[in-house]
Structures are given as structure tokens and as C-alpha cells.
Amino acid sequence: MALSGIQIFKMTPKKNCKECGCPTCMAFSMKVAQGAMDISACPYMSDDAMAQLSEATAPPMKTIKVGTGDSEYTLGGETVLYRHEKTFVSKTRYAVSLCSCMSDEEIDAKLEEDKKVDYDRIGERMCAEMLYVNYAGNGVDKYVSLVTKAAATGKVLVLGCEDADAAKAALEVCKAGKPILNGANASNYEEMSKLATEAGVVLGISGANIDELHDTVEAIEKLGNKNLVLDTTEATIKETFATTVQVRRASLKDTDRTFGYPSIVNLAKIAQGDRYMQQALLSLFTMKYGSIIVLEEMGYAEALPVFGLRQNVFTDPQKPMKVEPGIYPLNGADENSICLTTVDFALTYFLVSGELERSGVPVNLVINDAGGLSVLTSWAAGKFSGNSISKFFKENVEDKVKSRKVIIPGKVAVLKGDIESKLPGWEVIVAPLEAVQLVKFMKDLQAN
Ligand code: SF4
Numbered sequence: 001m002a003l004s005g006i007q008i009f010k011m012t013p014k015k016n017c018k019e020c021g022c023p024t025c026m027a028f029s030m031k032v033a034q035g036a037m038d039i040s041a042c043p044y045m046s047d048d049a050m051a052q053l054s055e056a057t058a059p060p061m062k063t064i065k066v067g068t069g070d071s072e073y074t075l076g077g078e079t080v081l082y083r084h085e086k087t088f089v090s091k092t093r094y095a096v097s098l099c100s101c102m103s104d105e106e107i108d109a110k111l112e113e114d115k116k117v118d119y120d121r122i123g124e125r126m127c128a129e130m131l132y133v134n135y136a137g138n139g140v141d142k143y144v145s146l147v148t149k150a151a152a153t154g155k156v157l158v159l160g161c162e163d164a165d166a167a168k169a170a171l172e173v174c175k176a177g178k179p180i181l182n183g184a185n186a187s188n189y190e191e192m193s194k195l196a197t198e199a200g201v202v203l204g205i206s207g208a209n210i211d212e213l214h215d216t217v218e219a220i221e222k223l224g225n226k227n228l229v230l231d232t233t234e235a236t237i238k239e240t241f242a243t244t245v246q247v248r249r250a251s252l253k254d255t256d257r258t259f260g261y262p263s264i265v266n267l268a269k270i271a272q273g274d275r276y277m278q279q280a281l282l283s284l285f286t287m288k289y290g291s292i293i294v295l296e297e298m299g300y301a302e303a304l305p306v307f308g309l310r311q312n313v314f315t316d317p318q319k320p321m322k323v324e325p326g327i328y329p330l331n332g333a334d335e336n337s338i339c340l341t342t343v344d345f346a347l348t349y350f351l352v353s354g355e356l357e358r359s360g361v362p363v364n365l366v367i368n369d370a371g372g373l374s375v376l377t378s379w380a381a382g383k384f385s386g387n388s389i390s391k392f393f394k395e396n397v398e399d400k401v402k403s404r405k406v407i408i409p410g411k412v413a414v415l416k417g418d419i420e421s422k423l424p425g426w427e428v429i430v431a432p433l434e435a436v437q438l439v440k441f442m443k444d445l446q447a448n
Helices: 005-011 025-034 047-057 104-116 140-151 164-177 189-199 210-222 237-252 275-287 300-313 346-359 375-380 386-396 410-422 435-447
Strands: 063-066 073-076 093-099 119-121 124-126 130-134 156-160 180-184 202-205 228-231 263-266 292-295 326-330 339-342 363-367 405-408 427-430
Touching: 005 025, 005 047, 025 047, 093 104, 093 156, 104 140, 119 300, 124 300, 130 140, 140 156, 140 164, 156 164, 156 292, 164 180, 164 189, 180 189, 180 228, 189 202, 189 210, 202 210, 210 228, 210 237, 237 263, 237 275, 275 292, 275 300, 326 346, 339 346, 346 363, 346 435, 363 386, 375 410, 386 410, 405 410, 410 427
Parallel strands: 093 130, 093 292, 130 156, 156 180, 180 202, 202 228, 228 263, 263 292, 339 363, 339 405, 405 427
Antiparallel strands: 063 073, 119 124, 326 363
């Protein structure tokens, strides 16, 4: 149960010394109750109070880390059910499924296909970050060989394996990559928990239904293992959805810490062979509440809509989406190519760069630091002005680009004179009002 500010206040030292940054112990207690401060910010809390409060004020959902190096991912740690309440913190990760029941040719073809979807969007890498390696019970050696091949991709592995011998052998070849052992259930959890703990990896737990899942998690926690994810996949799509939502609601709304772990949803089980259904469910469980979603393939048909959706859902609405300010050469542009400048609002960047690429005309797209605001908003806020543009060009562009022609957005045509007076030697050209008009505009400009 979450504690109120008054309950927390009763356990504080009541010195009102302000060392925690709050004017009084009462103010500190209120902030801790709201989740805005950590209890450890008070250096005078007794060990007994600290132990009680740390447990009671801990976030409702644990943050779990998997993978290593560039492939380390954070799962869970959510505090709200709906993005508009605050923000979601750990984005959904996708795992393409492999199975020891597949032939070598099928596995190789799948791994080759998986490599094809790997691109950047708004500075974020878009690819299926994980591989789900399922054990079909057809021989430990075959499974270990598949796990070895999958581990060589550098992706995070999720071992779908309820057989302790196979899991132990598989972990030997991949535990350094910090995979997930998704194999504990009501009948094998002690052995699986021991294996996962010894290998230092996260343990995935499943149950025949939500009650059994709850009981198994409780039993594993009693063994001292809280490095867990919950496989909420059930026999049908309907049951899987209900369990996935109930588990998240129970952890965040009812503060049931037993369910306070990230989830795995396996579409390869509940919609096996149905690519269209998997695609629909991919979107559904990205919004509600799959931390890892397993699917049979991640082609561009799946990737383009779902990665766009994920980027929207898991972007903090309180922070504007920005791209890095700088020079982006397009269509083979070099130092002699014309410049076109605009703001760092991500939507503007993608609209403008897309149209410029369609024109085929070499151009240096110069992105200004405008606070992540749109053209007119940043202009009105004084962040995209004659001063800021000329300063940015002097500091970042003039020593890298020989061309002295720059195109500015049509919506800020009024800046032309101001920029020319502050950037001597530059010719300022005004673009059309809408990005969609850029293709013809650029082609005409090149022809003349
Ligand atoms: Fe009270 Fe501790 Fe904050 Fe001092 S540091 S004001 S004792 S809560």
C-alpha cells in the first residue's frame, strides 16, 4: 500500500534542517508520497525508518535491465497507465521468434530477413532489438547450436525454454549477453530461478492463468529473486489481452508489487501463422502493455507503422521532439551545394528532408537550434531569427560550406533582409510556403 504524506512524516527526524532541499520535514514527506523525491534524500533517517519507507515508497513497477553495451535495454519502471497522465519511460521492444523446430535454411533465411529492417528515424534506431529462441524439446545440442547462432547477431536473446537441462546448456553459451530465461512456471520455478540467478540473468515466468502466475511470482520472490519479467501470454488473444492489462492495472493502480514487473506477450503463440493479425496485435500490445512483444517476422510492413506508433507513445509529451542541429547533406551534396535552413522540430525536419530528397537536387540542409519548436512558433519566440540564423551559420556553416546561397522557409520571408544584413556575402532565397512545393521549387532553381 502506498503511504500518505502524514504516515511518512511520522517516521522523519522532524529536524526541519532543509538539507534535503525542502523547507520542512512535512514538505519532504509530501514530495516522497507523490513520488517526486526519494526517501534517501534525508541523511538523518534512521535505519529502521529507511527500511520501512524504502519498501513502501518504492516505484510500483520494477525497472529491469537486459542485454549489454549498445544492446542494453531498460524494461518496466512505469508509473502511470496512460501516457497523458505523465509519460511512459521504457519503450516496448520487439523480438523475432526462432525455434529449434525450424530447419537451418529457415533459420538462416529468417536472420537474413531480420537484418533488412534497421533504420534511423528522428535519431532513433528502428529494428527488432531481440530474438526469441524457442526450445521445441527436440534435443539440447540442436537448441544450443541455435542459441549460439542467435547470440552471434549481437541481439538480446529471450530463451523460451522450460526444460532445465536445455536452459542450463543454452545459458552457458549466451549468458554474457544478459539474455532473459523465459522458462519458469508453477512446476519448475525453483530450478529455473536457481539457473537464472547463478547465470545473473532475468527470469521470465508464465502461468496457466493469472492466479497461477501471481502465485508463482510470489513463490519466486520468496526465494529472493526479483529480477523478473512476466509472460502474460495465454491460450487466446482475448485472454492474453485481459491478463496483460490486469497485470499492469494491478501493479500501478492497486500497487500489487507481485505484478510490478515488465511483461512479455508472444504473438507467435496466439496468432501463429497469421501475419495480418500479428500486425494488428503488435500495435495493440505496444499501447497496452507489452514490454517485449514476440512476433514471427519484422518486415517493413510491420516496422513502418509500429515503430512510428512506438515513437509517439513513448515520447515524453512534455519535451519537444528534436533532431540534432547541424548540416545534413542530401542527394550527394558537397561544400559547393546550396544550403536550405530550417528549425530542429522533428516533424519539420522529416517533412522538409523528405521533399528535398524527392527533388533529387543536391542541397545542404542546415538545421538550426530552435528549441524543438516549429518554424512560426520559434520565430515568434525569437529562437529562429535573423540573429540566431546568422550566428549559427557563422559558427557552424561558413567554414564547412563554400556556397553562399541559402534558402529560408517561406513562412519567415520577412527575415530575408535581416539575414542578408547580418550574413555579408550570402544570397537569401525565399522558399514556397508549403514543404510539398519544394520539389518543383528546387528543380526550377537548379535549372536556372
Ligand atoms: Fe527533515 Fe530530513 Fe529534510 Fe532535514 S533533511 S528537513 S530532517 S526530511
